[in-house]
Amino acid sequence: MRRPVLIAVLASIPVLGLLLFLGTWQVQRLAWKNDLIARIAASEAAPAAPLAGPPEMLAKVRVTGRFDHTKEALLGLEVRGPVLGAHLVTPLLRVGAPPILVDRGWVPLQNDRPIARPEGEVTLEGWVHPGDRPNWFSATDDPAGRRFYTFDPPAIGRALGLAEVAPYGLVALGTQGGGLPDPARTLPRPTNNHLGYAITWYGLALSLVGVLAAFALRRPEPNATEREA
Secondary structure, three states: OHHHHHHHHHHHHHHHHHHHHHHHHHHHHHHHHHHHHHHHHHHHHOOOEEOOOOOOOOOEEEEEEEEOHHHOEEEEEEEEOOEEEEEEEEEEEEOOEEEEEEEEEEEEOOOOOOOOOOOOEEEEEEEEEOOOOOOOOOOOOEOOOOEEOOOOHHHHHHHOOOOOOOOOEEEEEOOOOOOOOEOEOOOOOOOOOHHHHHHHHHHHHHHHHHHHHHHHHOOOOOOHHHHHO
16 A cells, blocks of 8 residues: 555645645735735825826826817726716826826716816826736727727827827826716725635645545555455
């Protein structure tokens, strides 16, 4: 019986090592994600900081400029109740800095309600969006129609005829006011399922050890001579 047990143990060592590695990696990811969520919550609770220099992504900032409503675009699709809508993206022109694309909030696709378009200098608060890049699963943008499904500031800026834009965007923050656009209320929170993943990998490792122990401790089957005796 020693040889089959030894073979089973040797074959299981790489599998056990992989399961323990994956469990430990998820524990490390859990610590990183908890720290990220805590920093986002602290940024959300703190006053907005002036936007200056390369900002930290997901930071809550305050910026002053003038909207160029002639270069509006629509981003994505989002259903709210029975109404299909999208997010209104507008360039914010700044003095001494390139324009920044601002996701002002949700608007219905049917242009049947008034949309606020402030003129002159405005100061708004929002969180810094690092921007996205299209992948194989991304819907195809319609630059000519100013319809976009990936928030890629450089690509949107070029389609809007802007010579230069900030490499990041801004998602406007606001409160429930009933008007349009309807801005975001909070900073985004990433999903955090790493604890469940860690328990799963460690649980599989423990199960493997249990199976090996049961295999090693099982009683051998009597051979023919022992059965006749």
